[in-house]
Amino acid sequence: xxxxxxxxxLLGLLATLPAxxxxxxxxxxxxxxxxxxxxxxxxxxxxxxxxTTFKTSITILNANGQHRAKLYVPxxxxxxxxYIKGTLYDGKGRRIKQLKNSEIADISAVSNSSLVTDNRVxxxxxxxxxxxxxxxxxxxxxxxxxxxxxxxxxxxxxxxMVEKASLSVLVPKGSKLRYRxxxxxxxxxxxxxxxxDVYVWQVQKLTPVRQEPSGxxxxxxxxxxxxxxxxxxxxxxxxxxxxxxxxxxxxxKLNKDRDVLPLETQQKLQALVAxxxxxxxxxxxxxxxxxxxxxxxxxxxxIGGWQPFEANFVDSKGYGDCKALTNYTQAMLxxxxxxxxxxxxxxxxxxxxxxxxxPSSQFNHVVxxxxxxxxxxxxxxxSQTNAAGFAGSFTGGRHALLIxxxxxxxxxxxxxxxQDNLQKRSIHxxxxxxxxxxxxxxxxxxxxxxxxxxxxxxxxxxxxxxxWLYQQVKVPSFEIKxxxxxxQKKFIPEVTEKMELSLRQCATLSGKRLFLSPNxxxxxxxxxxxxxxxxxDVVRSMAFLDVDTVTFELPVGYTLEHKPQxxxxxxxxxxxxxxxxxxxQKVIYVRSLKMDKGTFEPDTYAKYLEFLNSVITADKQQVVxxxxxx
Numbered sequence: 001x002x003x004x005x006x007x008x009x010l011l012g013l014l015a016t017l018p019a020x021x022x023x024x025x026x027x028x029x030x031x032x033x034x035x036x037x038x039x040x041x042x043x044x045x046x047x048x049x050x051x052t053t054f055k056t057s058i059t060i061l062n063a064n065g066q067h068r069a070k071l072y073v074p075x076x077x078x079x080x081x082x083y084i085k086g087t088l089y090d091g092k093g094r095r096i097k098q099l100k101n102s103e104i105a106d107i108s109a110v111s112n113s114s115l116v117t118d119n120r121v122x123x124x125x126x127x128x129x130x131x132x133x134x135x136x137x138x139x140x141x142x143x144x145x146x147x148x149x150x151x152x153x154x155x156x157x158x159x160x161m162v163e164k165a166s167l168s169v170l171v172p173k174g175s176k177l178r179y180r181x182x183x184x185x186x187x188x189x190x191x192x193x194x195x196x197d198v199y200v201w202q203v204q205k206l207t208p209v210r211q212e213p214s215g216x217x218x219x220x221x222x223x224x225x226x227x228x229x230x231x232x233x234x235x236x237x238x239x240x241x242x243x244x245x246x247x248x249x250x251x252x253k254l255n256k257d258r259d260v261l262p263l264e265t266q267q268k269l270q271a272l273v274a275x276x277x278x279x280x281x282x283x284x285x286x287x288x289x290x291x292x293x294x295x296x297x298x299x300x301x302x303i304g305g306w307q308p309f310e311a312n313f314v315d316s317k318g319y320g321d322c323k324a325l326t327n328y329t330q331a332m333l334x335x336x337x338x339x340x341x342x343x344x345x346x347x348x349x350x351x352x353x354x355x356x357x358x359p360s361s362q363f364n365h366v367v368x369x370x371x372x373x374x375x376x377x378x379x380x381x382x383s384q385t386n387a388a389g390f391a392g393s394f395t396g397g398r399h400a401l402l403i404x405x406x407x408x409x410x411x412x413x414x415x416x417x418x419q420d421n422l423q424k425r426s427i428h429x430x431x432x433x434x435x436x437x438x439x440x441x442x443x444x445x446x447x448x449x450x451x452x453x454x455x456x457x458x459x460x461x462x463x464x465x466x467x468w469l470y471q472q473v474k475v476p477s478f479e480i481k482x483x484x485x486x487x488q489k490k491f492i493p494e495v496t497e498k499m500e501l502s503l504r505q506c507a508t509l510s511g512k513r514l515f516l517s518p519n520x521x522x523x524x525x526x527x528x529x530x531x532x533x534x535x536x537d538v539v540r541s542m543a544f545l546d547v548d549t550v551t552f553e554l555p556v557g558y559t560l561e562h563k564p565q566x567x568x569x570x571x572x573x574x575x576x577x578x579x580x581x582x583x584x585q586k587v588i589y590v591r592s593l594k595m596d597k598g599t600f601e602p603d604t605y606a607k608y609l610e611f612l613n614s615v616i617t618a619d620k621q622q623v624v625x626x627x628x629x630x
Contacts, residue, residue, distance in 0.1 A: 030159050030208070031061060031159055031160065031161055031208055032060075032061055032062055032064040032065030032159045032160060033058055033059060033060050033061055033065030033068050033159075033160050033161075034058070034059040034061065034160070034161045034162075034163060035056065035057075035058055035154065035160065035161065035162040035163060035164075035165060036057040036058065036059055036134070036163050036164075037055075037056065037057045037163065037164050037165070038054075038055070038056040038057075038154060038162070038164075038165040038166070039053075039054070039055045039056075039165075039166050039168075040052065040053075040054050040150060040152060040165075040166070040167045040168070041053045041054075041167075041168045041170070042149065042150050042167070042168070042169045042170070042227075043169075043170040043196070044146070044169075044170065044171045044172060044175065044177075044229075045172075046172075047146060047229075047231055047232060047233045047238070048144055048146055048232075048233035048234075049142070049143065049144050049146065050142075050143055050146055051082075051140060051141065051142050051143070052140065052141045052143070052150070053138075053139070053140045054137070054138065054139050054140075055136075055137070055138045056136070056137050056138075057134065057135075057136045058134065058135050058136075058137075059132055059133075059134050060128070060131060060132060060133050060134070060135065061131055061132050062131050062132075063131075064159065065159075065160070066127055068135075069088075069125070069126045069127040069128065069133075069135050070123060070124070070125050070126070070127060071084065071086065071123070071124040071125075071126075071137045071139070072121050072122075072123055073121065073122045073123075073124075073139050073141065074109060074119065074120070074121045075119075075120055075121070075122070075141065076119045076120065078143060078144045078145040078234070078235065079141055079142065079143040079144065079145060080141065080142045080143075081122050081139065081140070081141055082139075082140040082141065082142055083138075083139060083140055084099070084101075084104055084122060084124050084137070084138070084139040085099060085136075085137070085138040085139070086098075086099030086124050086126050086135065086136060086137045086138070087099065087126075087135070087136045088126040088128060088133065088134070088135055089133060089134040089135075089136075090128070090130065090133050090134075091130065091131070091132045091133055093134075096128065096133075097126065099124055099126065103124070103125070104122050104123065104124050105122065105123040105124075105125075106120060106121075106122050106123075107120065107121055107123065108120055109121045124137065144234075144235070145234050145235075146229060146232040146233055146234065147229075147232050147234050147239070147241075147306075147361050148361050149169070149177075149227040149228050149229055149360075150167060150169065150225075150227050151224070151225075151226050151227070152167040152201065152224065152225040152226075152227075153219060153222060153223070153224045154203055154206065154223060155203075155206045155209060155222045155223060156218075156219075156222070157218070158208065158209060158210050158211065158218065159208050159210075160208060161205075161206060161207060161208055162203060162204075162205070162206035163204065163205060164202070164203070164204045164205075165202070165203050165206075166200060166201065166202045166203075167200070167201045167225060168198060168199070168200045168201075169198070169199045169227055170193075170196040170197070170198050170199075171196060171197050171199075172195065172196060172197075173192070173194075173195060173196060173197055174197070175197065175230075176229075176230040177197070177199055177227060177229075178227065178228045178229065178230060178241070178242070178358075178360070179199065179225060179226065179227045179228070180225070180226045180355060180357075180358040181201075181224075181225050182220075182223070182224040182225075182226075183221065183222060183223045183224060184201065184203070184223045184224070184225065185203060185223065186201075186202065186203075188200065188201055188225075189201075189202075199227075201225050203223055206223070209221065209222055212531060212534060212535070212536045213528030213529060213531070214528050214538050214539060214540070214605075214608065215536040215537065215538065215539055216352075216536055216537060216539050216599075217352060219352070220352060221536055226355070226358060226360065228241055228358070228359070228360035228361070229241055230242050234306070237250070237253065237254060237307075238250075239253070241359055241360060241361075242359065243359055243407075243408075244359045244401055244407075244408040244409065244410050245406070245407035245408050245409070246359075246407060246408070247359050247360075247401070247407075247408050248401055248402070248403050248404065248407040248408020248409065249407045249408070251306070251342070251344065251403045251408070252403050252404070252405060252407070254306060254307040254308075255307070255308060255327060255342065255403065258307075258308055258309075258310045258311060258327055259310075259311050259327060259330055259331035259334060260310065260311060260312060260331070261311050261312060261315055261331050261332065261335055262312055262315060265312075265315050265332075265335070266335040269286065269289070269332055269335045269336050270335065270336055272285055272286075272289060272336075273285050273286070273336050279338055279372045279373070280372060280374070280377070282333075282336055282338060283333065283338060283370055283372075283377055283379075283388060284388045286329065286332050286333055286336060286338075287329070287379055287388040288388075289332070290325070290328070290329050290332065290381060291383070291384045291385070291386075292384075293318055294314060294318050294319060294320065294325055294328070294384075295318065295319050295384065296319070296320070296321065296322070296325065296382040296383075296384075297319040297320065297321060298321045306323070307323070308320070308321075308323035308324045308326070308327035308366075309321075309323075309324040309327070310327075311327055311328045311330075311331035311332075314327075314328040315328065321382075322365050322366045322367075322381065322382050323342075323366045325381040325382055326342050326366045326367060326368045326379075326381045327342065328381070329368050329379060329381045330342060330368055333368075333370065338370065339370075339371070340368050340369060340370040340371075340379075341368070341369045341370075341371075341402045341403060341404055342366055342367075342368060342369075342402075342403045343366065343367050343368065343369045343378075343400040343401060343402050343403065343411070344363035344365070344366055344400060344401040344403070344408075345363055345364075345365050345366070345367055345395050345398065345399075345400040345401075345413070346362055346363050346364055346365070346398065347364055347365035347367075347394050347395050348364070348394065349393045349394060350393070350541055351398070353397075353398040353399055354398070354399055356399055356410060363401065365395065366381075367379060367380055367381065367391075367395055367400065367413075368381055369400070369402055369411070375389075375491075377389045377491075378390075378391045378395070378413055378414065380392075380394065380395065384458075385454060385458045386489075386493075387489035387490060387491065387493035388489070388491070389491040390414075390447075390491060390492065390493050391413045391414050392416075392447070392448055392451055393448045393451060393542070395413055396413050396414050396415060396416055396448075397412075397413060397414070397415035397416065397597075398412070398413055399411070399412055399413075400412070400413055415597075416447050416448055416492075416542075416543065417543050417597075418543040418544055418545040418574075418594045418595065418596060418597075419545055420446065420447040420448075420492050420543075421446065421447040421448045421449045421542065421543060421544040421545065422444065422445070422446040422447065422449060422544070422545050422546075422547070423443060423444070423445055423449050423522075423544065423545070423546045423547070424443065424444045424546075424547045425441065425442070425443040425444075425521065425522065425546075425547070425548045425549070426441075426442045426443075426549050427439055427440070427441050427442075427520055427521065427548070427549070427550040427551065428440045428551050428553075429503065429506065429520065429550065429551065429552045429553065430552075430553045431506060431507055431552060431553060431554055431555060432555055433555050434509070435505050435506060435507040435508060435509050435514070436502075436503060436504050436505065436506060437503045437506045437507070437552075438481075438500070438501065438502055438503065439478075439499075439500070439501040439503055439506075439520070440498075440499075440500060441497075441498065441499040441500075441501060441521070442496065442497070442498050443496070443497045443498075443499075444494060444495075444496050444497075445494070445495045445496075445497065446492050446493065446494045446495075447492050447493070448542060448544070449544060450487075450493055450494060450495040453485060453487075453495040453497060454487065454493065454495060456468050457485050457487060457495070465483075466480060466483070469483060469499070473499075473501070473521065474521055474522070474523065475501065475503065475506075475520060475521060476505070477503070477504040477505055478501045478502060478503050478504065479501065479502040479504075480499060480500075480501060481500040481501065481502055482498075482499070482500040483497070483498065483499045483500070484497075484498045485497050485498075486498075506520070512626055512627040512629070513561070513624055513625065513626055513627070514554070514558055514624070514625040514626075514627065515622050515623075515624055516552060516587065516622060516623045516624075516625070517620070517621075517622050517623075518550055518552070518564070518580055518587060518589030518621070518622075518623055519548070519550070519578070519589065519591055519619045519621075520550050521548070521550075522546055522548050522591065522593075522619075523616075523619040523620070524593065524612065524615045524616050524619050525616060525619075526612070526616075527609050527612040527613050527616060528609065528612075530606075530609060531605065534602045534603070534605045535602060536602060537599045537600060537601065537602055538599070538600040538601075538602065538604055538605050538608050539599050539600075540573065540595065540596065540597050540598055540599075540600075541597060542595075542597055543594075543595060543596050543597035544594070544595055545592070545593070545594045546591075546592065546593045546594075547590075547591075547592045548589070548590070548591045548592075549588070549589070549590050550587075550588075550589040550590075550591075551586060551587070551588050551589075552586065552587040552588075552589075553585060553586055554585045554586070554587065554625065555585075556585060557627055557628045558585070558625035558626065558627055558628065559625060559626050559627075559628055560582050560623070560624075560625055560626075561624045561625060561626045562622075562623065562624040563580055563582060563623055564578075564580050564621035564622065564623060565621075566578065566579040566580070567618040567621075569611060569614050569615065569618070571607060571608075571610075571611040572596075572600065572604065572607070573595060573596060573598075573600070573607075573608055573611050574593065574594050574595040574596050574611070575592075575593075575594045576591075576592070576593050576594075576611075576614070576615050576618065577590075577591065577592045578590070578591040578592075578618055578619075578621075579591075580621075580623060582623075587623055591619075593615065
């Protein structure tokens with residue numbers, strides 16, 4: 001019977017594809033997979049335990065959908081995989097394979113930076129080589145970690161369709177379920193049984209979506225339901241998540257009395273800062289000590305995924321994860337009389353901010369917040385190279401949850417404006433009669449713009465650094481004769497880069513004319529594609545300011561024939577200026593581009609493209625000289 005049902009389902013699905021194609025032609029041609037059906041049922045058995053059952057049927061249409069024929073089911077010390085089932089059918093509905101338990105791989109989920117973890121994953125592989133084909137998966141998980149309720153996002157990637165999917169959450173009768181719906185076509189339906197209150201969300205016939213250029217991430221535009229408990233328990237520790245204040249109290253409880261350092265270490269730290277006058281100097285000295293003494297190692301064991309190792313452990317071992325190193329730094333600052341607070345944060349370059357109106361487990365990292373009379377200093381305690389006080393692209397410009405004795409408090413981390421993220425470059429080029437030349441280049445990078453240099457400086461060998469620089473320098477034909485970096489670890493850190501370049505055909509000779517592109521190294525070349533009927537906002541996630549001054553020394557004997565017009569462009573997205581000055585045999589080109597950070601209405605997209613294309617055109621301008629005839 002199951003074979004017949006699967007066959008009928010697949011034939012029916014394939015028969016509908018032409019009709020779907022006619023209705024959504026611009027989508028179906030790129031569709032990689034179809035979720036025929038998906039059912040997720042999460043049952044809260046008690047404050048400390050629950051189960052999840054999952055069933056899905058997926059049609060894989062081409063190789064780009066192949067990844068969904070593999071099922072990954074993670075588990076750890078606090079959870080158990082009860083069973084996994086799977087079946088593979090070919091394009092005619094014939095059953096090819098029934099998954100055997102012996103074919104389910106059980107592997108460690110250890111990353112390269114982890115030392116100790118109990119995170120594991122079961123992997124079921126039903127990939128096939130002839131398309132289309134259909135896979136069915138089913139599994140059940142029992143969990144003793146009730147801090148995490150389901151995050152349901154049925155349309156979770158581009159180029160996929162969803163015929164139908166549902167999430168059901170069952171909580172004990174009279175218990176409270178907290179939830180937040182986003183972009184859902186239909187609201188929750190509430191039902192009940194003798195034992196449970198049941199919350200059901202359903203979606204049907206979701207067509208493929210695409211992340212629009214310069215738009216928000218896909219997860220912000222598709223249907224989504226985030227659920228969370230009110231009261232919960234993890235490994236014997238109880239907490240409440242109805243407010244950020246109460247959620248913070250849970251972590252304050254986990255951290256209690258774990259900041260004790262050996263007396264010898266306390267005395268050493270006090271001696272280290274004895275001659276320093278300001279809190280800022282002491283904070284930097286302690287942070288430097290941390291960076292020189294410790295290294296980051298991820299340690300995830302049971303409640304240890306949320307509770308830090310004690311400070312004396314890190315002090316003796318010299319390693320820890322983000323929680324442990326942050327707790328250790330807090331303990332060291334306490335030893336020299338400086339109060340600080342651990343802060344939960346959703347870290348990651350370009351990561352979206354948390355939903356501030358829905359207290360829940362949305363964090364993946366811990367940093368340290370140190371208030372002072374003049375400012376608030378943020379410390380990334382897992383880094384051995386970061387400047388004290390610099391949050392950067394990894395944790396800057398978003399909300400964090402301070403863990404205080406009074407509970408959790410939402411605050412914002414430093415956000416960086418264009419002037420903070422500076423690239424200021426000075427280039428002096430000396431040209432010869434053939435159009436070749438040599439260039440002395442000095443560039444100062446600050447803030448987020450120095451992050452890539454900081455990484456290369458501290459993590460790559462000299463030969464790798466040189467190779468990396470060749471990829472970064474945007475000059476048609478050149479050779480790096482020499483380079484050097486100098487770094488200053490300030491609150492807005494700074495890297496000065498000096499290069500000596502040998503340039504080939506920097507200027508183009510055609511008959512008696514010499515053509516020169518004055519914007520040597522910083523031409524803007526990209527504008528996203530036009531989109532009719534745009535539906536999502538235009539998002540610029542980073543502000544920056546580039547200022548270039550380029551001086552060319554020409555060989556004698558040339559007279560100016562054409563000089564580019566000075567350009568000045570202004571828009572809601574930024575400002576551009578360029579000017580070209582001729583002083584005898586010198587060409588002096590000055591160009592600045594400031595781009596702001598922000599979210600703009602969808603109907604501004606055409607103006608955004610217009611501004612970028614105007615910058616591209618301005619950056620292409622040339623100076624033309626004519627050789628004097630004797």
